[in-house]
């Protein structure tokens with residue numbers, strides 16, 4: 149029997165998935181966090197994720213799936229590729245790891261099933277999707293159906309951030325009482341700097357603009 153009181157969060161230790169982790173803690177009795185090592189340049193992000201999970205009192209596991217970095221070239225895993233600072237017109241930024249969310253969520257579903265969990269949480273957002281097709285709602289809904297058909301289960305993929313932007317994600321973190329934690333202990337920066345980050349990579353820009361917008365509305 150699947151347990152409706154437990155959930156598994158696909159957790160990277162970044163702003164979005166950390167906010168989702170605390171969203172899950174609010175809505176479920178027991179929360180598990182699953183991180184992936186996928187050959188990312190900044191492997192310490194998994195250690196930050198572990199520390200946050202520990203502070204939140206959540207069971208944490210990291211799975212090594214770094215072979216996916218060998219399948220396709222992208223600037224998050226390949227040090228020889230200069231990272232796109234802006235999204236190129238008409239194509240994906242080279243920070244795109246093809247199939248990443250498809251793969252992570254599929255692995256997460258198998259892992260969750262093993263534990264008798266059918267609720268999955270992911271921090272993808274169509275609003276600030278940075279050109280990544282696997283962050284869109286249509287993909288998640290389609291995958292949800294596919295996972296159910298693949299394993300004859302009733303998975304429910306929760307996407308608390310799907311229709312909110314970065315400023316609203318900060319607002320949600322604040323509402324959940326973890327604004328400072330998310331601000332100082334998460335890693336979103338593509339250059340591997342924790343908290344407010346390097347300030348100039350696309351992830352830092354998006355994060356900072358969102359925070360500034362949110363803090364301006366608070367005053």
Ligand code: ZN
Pocket residue numbers: 336337338339340341345346347348349350351352353
């Ligand atoms: Zn940065």
